[in-house]
Each structure stands twice: as structure tokens, then as C-alpha cells.
Amino acid sequence: MVLNYIWIAFFLIGFGVALLRLIGGDLAIFPQVLTGIFDTAKTGFDISLGLVGVMSLWLGIMKIGEQAGVIQLFARGMAPFFARIFPEVPKGHPANGSMVMNFSANMLGLDNAATPLGLKAMKELQELNPQKDTASNAMIMFLVLNTAGITLIPTSVIAIRQTIGISQGLVGFNAADIFLPTLIGTFISFVAGLVAVATVQRINLLTAPVLTFFGGFIAIMAGLFLWLSNYPPDVMAKYVGVLGSVVILSIIVMFVAVGAWRRINVYEAFVDGAKEGFGVAISIIPYLVAILVAISVFRTTGCMDYVVGGIAWCVAAMGLPTDFVPALPVGLMKTLSGSGARGLMVDVMKTYGVDSFEGKLAAIIQGSTETTFYVLAVYFGSVKIAKTRYALTCGLIADVVGVIGAILVGYWFFK
8 A cells, every 4th residue: 555655656746846847948858757657667578578587597496496305404594583583484384495595695696596586485475375465474574674685795886886996097996895884784774674574563583593693694794804805806806706606506506416316307397497487577567567667757857856955955954964965866766776776876986986985885875775666566566465564664664774874884984
């Protein structure tokens, strides 16, 4: 219901602003809005079709893992933590394994791998859902943690910064200097999302499994930083890319090898799982197109610029520094569109310099926040959930806290 109101508001507010601009003499605004609508509708369709191959691949690999029993082993390792935050999911249910794999892919910054795994997890959670048109508590927890998901390695952000740094002629530029700040920022967002949902669902987080999970994650952050910080930026970026590739390929090979060892028909298992990929990708097209078109209207009419300008005025009125404001659109857009936020991040880096405070902050925000509206539309749309309850509210809480946390971390490290 909340998403319905927001979707309507994007259109009505955007149309009102466009009408005012037309009256003011901007004759190009309505053609621009209409072009944006058609372009984003095509983009939504292309994105969905583009997911077919990746979804088929990963759903096929997951089917092998299921039949080989590997997924169950992954789930057992996370069982104590998952039992606390997903009390409605039975022990040993396939959804536990899919969620573990989804979180693992997100941590490594492997978005293409994470999406089909997340859709599979949502489908399995739907099997436990007594009200098929209404999001269950477990679905909401999973979605919010997915949107606020921890990213250990912001691979794409580091690569983009390195490329822009070279184009700007910087010598000795460290493209990976946002590595630890991004880790901290994404951890803040994850904790905020977890606490928000746990508060609504009355889940006690002060338990040994949850505290052990957080302690282990902090240890991993420290270990990765100490290891990678010993290398120059170009070597660090290369190791980051190699690490992600080695881990994900090792998982694929392990699934296949264990399946062969247990004498299952690995090829047929893969094909059976891959067949589901096309159906899932096609089913999300209407939901994805709907949200992208609304975002396009809001963005093209300049409403986003007005929002940012209003925030800058309020911040200045309180006597606070406003040098973070140029990077703020990245955080606001990231909630709506990942590709849009990436474009805004690049624009900030090119306008202010990739090594400037604004450029670094834009990179931290891009790496530590998630596309809540996109994930909500795609994940819930894939299982035909119409009533999302408090999922969007908790997701936006995680986003807001994540952006604020990223800004504070940016000041802490670079000011």
C-alpha cells in the first residue's frame, strides 16, 4: 500500500512540476519526460531479459547444490544466527541455504550472482507464507537485510575511481582508499535495517549467535583491511577482483565436484534448475517497468534537484557544513535506481575531482547503500506480493541511517 502511494506521488508531483516549468517557458520539458518514460520502460524490459542467462546459470548451480547437499551445509553454519532472525523458517528448510548464498554474493559485491539467488530465496519463503499476497515476517526481514546488505568489497566503485583517476592525470592516486570507510558505512546500514525489523517483529538481538556473527564480521573487516592495505592501489584493485572471482568460481566447482562425488546427474540437475530462470525473469518485467517509469518522471522533471536544494538550505540554516551536499543525490538516487546513482557518482567525481572530499563521499555512499525500491519491486514482484506491510518503511530507515552513517564516516576519514 505504501509503495502504491509513493508510485502515485512520483507521477502527480512530477506532472505538477513539469506543468509549472511549461508555464514558465520550458517547452522541452514534456517531450523530455515522455522520452524518459519510454526509455525507462525499455530499460526495465531489457534488464529483465538480461537476467535470464544469469538466473538460469545460478538457479542451475543452486539445484546442483541442493541435490548434492552442499546448500544444507552452508545453512547449518549460519543456522544459529538465522534461527534468531528468521524464527518462522524451519530448521533445514531450503530457504536458509538460498539466503546464505545470497548474502555471501552481496558481501563480495557480486550483484549479478546475488539477484537470482535472492529471487530463489524469496520463492522458497513464499512456500512457507500462509497469505500469498501479503509479505511474511521472514520475507520482510530478508528483503530489508538484502537492501541493507553488507558489501565487503566494493569492486565496481574502486574500478570506476581508478579509471577516472587515470583520466584526470592523478599520480599516486589510491582508488581503494574508500575501502574501509565503505565497509563501515555498509555495516551501519545493515545493523540499522536489522534493528528496525527486529524491533517491529520483537526479536531479541542480544543473544550469543547474533553477537558472535557481528564479532566475526568485524574481525573479517579488520583482517581484509590489514592484508590489502599493504599493497599499492593498482595491486589492491587487482587482488580485490581476483578474490571475488576465485571465491565464486570455487563455489561453482565445489557444487559440481560434490555432486559428481555423490553420484547425482549433475548435468540434468543443472538443466532442471536453469529452466526456472526464464520464468522468473519474465515475471518481474511489469513490476520493474512500473517502478522505473515512476522514478524517471520524478527525476526528469527536476524534482530530485529541488529535494537536494531544500536539504542544502536546511543544513546551511542550522549552521552545519554543506560540502557533503553535492554527493547527497547519489544516496537519494541509490534508493531509487542503482544505475542512476552510479551515473550521479561519476558526475560528482568528474565535477569536483575523484580525489576530492565530495568525490570520495559519493563513492562511499554508492558502495554502502542499496536500491530499496528496485529490490522491493523485483523480489516481491517475483512472488506476486501485493501487500508489503512495513518492508518499505524499514528499508528506508536502513537507507537513511546508511547515508547519514556514510557522511559521518566520510568526515571522520577525510576531513
